[in-house]
Amino acid sequence: MAKSGKAFDFKLFKRLLKFTNSYRLVFYFVAFAAIAMSLLAIVRPELIQLAIDKSIIPKDGDGLQYYILLMVAALVVEVLFQFAFIFYANWLGQSVVRDMRVKLFNLMMGFRMKYFDKSAVGRLTTRAVNDIETISSIFSQGLFMILSDLLKMVVIAGFMLYKSWQLALIVFAMLPLLLYATRLFQRAMKVAFEEVRNQVADLNSFVQERISGMKIVQIFTREETEYKRFKQINEKHKKAWIKTVWYNSIFFPIAEMASSIAIGLIVWYGGLNAAGGGVITLGIITAFIQLAQMLFRPLRQIADKFNTLQMGMVAANRVFGILDTKSHIDDSGTIQMPQSKGEIVFKNVHFGYNEDEEVIKGISFTVQPGETVAIVGATGAGKSTIINLLNRFYEIQKGEIRIDGVNAKEYTLESLRKQIAVVLQDVFLFADTIFNNITLNDPSITEAEVVAAAKEIGVHKFIQTLPNGYHYNVKERGSMLSSGQRQLIAFLRAYVSKPGVLVLDEATSSVDTYSEELIQNATEKITKGRTSIVIAHRLATIKKADKILVMDAGKIVETGTHEELLKKENGYYRNLYEVQFMAEEAV
Template identity: 45%
Template structure:
């Protein structure tokens, strides 16, 4: 009886197989080798039966030697076929998962930031690595093996009927019990595999998050508490694996018992027929014992490989769930471009991360071409949300955001982001050289441009003092550098690009006075002829901004220059006074 879940699995299998289409010729050859193996195996018992009856019971040493040579050649041929089949099927599997990894990573690169807010990093790592690995087994250990073993089973049964139909029927008495055991195994092991993949993702997520956040764990003395949480998650992971092992531990002994029972029945019944002079030879009885082993081997293999196939399907379902997530996909809604130093306008913009929980409430302001706008306010006022909207990391609920009188959703997304340079306080650096961290593999940015830029903003001397200078490999997330040094490298990233909009989100916080001076000098250089937005808690860094807006609870409550806002003696005045007191 087919269930909707079975149909879904079949559809997933078809979808995975489509990834093997570029390797169709190798797939066909692998299938030919697998099918040939199915035919070669059952020949051996027939040859052995012939040798026992004609060359052993009636001694014919020379003919027996010839038969042994034939069997040896047959085994060599099987070994060669096995090699080519295994190599080709594994080669196909590895190429398929390479292709799927490229598809899923390209898809992840185009997902909206909201998706990453709601999806743990460890889950995505699991989907991109270990879940995809299980798909390889569909080709190397699953699909072709199932086809070959099923064909072998049919051939073995046909050979058994050809040899003696009575012995065959006796052997088949054990099959109903085997079918019941297989159905039980198939049902439970699939559920077990799904639980295992869930626990793997959960464990990966926990470990990844806590390695990244180890400083927080240690500074708050949470080592014991976090270890206890890890112990529970790790225990659940262990239990999921043990449960799957339990089903294997029950099923395979059942198969062995049924196989031994079939052999015992054949020896008893066949021996009885021989003793009564029925038309059964010792060679045929010997062949039947070998054929029973060959019959139960495909059954064991089919059960095991089917579950490898199920494991691959479970993994593929999780992978395709990510690939099929188009609701969070970045879309390029427009084809217009930013051609000059831009004017930015917000008109009655409302924005929310969660439904009915507004973060920005009717935000309206203008930034003229080449102006510097400073945005200040308490934590949670909506400053960073405003930046996320300009970059189109998130979509607004209502209102209009324009650049040069063009709705940002009418502007080509790649062109929009090419024209925006963003510097965060928590600068992200890759574990690569300074050259690669600044250039980000942009072929339009040469090493000489990076060196010249570093000289312009006063960073060249510092970089040259590092081992290997510009080839110095920064540790993960830039741990080998100070906060200020990381920010200077981020400034260099911006300087070598011809972006028309510059956004500094908290970029001048948490630095020493010397580095702050370097940053202020660099800022003056990189903000020239650029429309600039600065978000900062240190108000001393924005005294010369053309315009300052003060956000509170998602609304603009004050607006003007530094001098004007000080004269108003409002919220900005109080914040500035508290910092300069």
């Protein structure tokens, strides 16, 4: 990881260059173009000197025309190289960031849920979009531009010494001041850009969360409070950028001043020498004025390009921070799970989202193939955690989970999760068509199969009432549908995947009566003959369950059927029934 304040991290840069290995020919061509441009830089000043000394002063019109034609030819060649250099440097940068973005996104899709629990969505979005785009500028505006400018400076310096060592020394005398200022500038900008990226990430995260949670903001009339917080965060963002502007406003006038002083000294010394009949000619003085500008301009540009390079390096440092994250569920299983029979065994399972705080405290239970097991208990009892553990979204700390007699860890993650369909209480739909939300773009599931499945569970009529039916776009998070409709889509999504095990969080607290009836019918249909674990919120579901697990504070306190559990005097389930379900039953 790059350290803040360090001017350049070669280890990080070397790692970044590995992403260019697939594009070596383009990389070498851009490097060659940079070298060619540096050599071409001295051609025009040399031709100007020759034109003045050999044509203009002797008043040779034909010779002047010849030199003008040469200058035009040199300019055309320089323009062609510059075009190729800029185009392919940018092409290389975009190709690298495309590969990095694909790798990053693929990696993030395999992260544990624990990673996303602790990471702000806005910050991850900044890494995957803004930061990676900034990395492209390393190649398009940073690395090769700096290489080209450095080579140009070396060639120009050598050419100056060859033409007139006296004038060259005058120009070089200004370089230590400019190099020292450049060094200080680079170090200061490294720290400043680190702060800028931090503030950009904070701003993105804040805006993303408030837009996503706008309903809560407005329900609780927090607009004024959130506005004030946004102003504070935005002010910090502005201050971070102002710091970079401050450093630029100091450095560039110093660079311009050094260039102007050098040109003034060239005209003074060279003019006196030429007037006194010395070896310095008018052509050489004119060439040196242009060469001095060409020498100092790349130095100023190098500082500017180094800013770009450093911003890219800061961004690369952040992206590699995610690429180096070890937050994957162990997928070392080798067994491909066939169509699951649906036998599930939890044996003395312990788990905590934080290692020192257990949420599941040594639970054991067995679900037979085809059984429907309802899990009931107060909020925070650990019901939803069982769903997460069954899918291996989190790793258990102790115990064993077996499916069809095999430890869940021995199955490949993909084959395990394909056999377990989950319908959550909080249904997530993508900004896409209903059909694509049901199939999740699985090409093996046809529209005919989806329609047939929808008819089976009683959802087809509802979908047909929507504009364009199965091709109706539900917009972001399914905002165009009611909560009940979203849940029906989730049921259909689970049903068409033909899972061996079905897990339902079947809350309907915010669902209208019509949708609730459809959901009850859909629940009965998709659980029939299939192993089902249901976090039960309705009495109707609980009564129909083959077995009820009653949870409290991470433990299973009672097990049995509805009738068996009601017979237990002062039992946990009976108390829960009397408080929560009797009113529902009366209705």
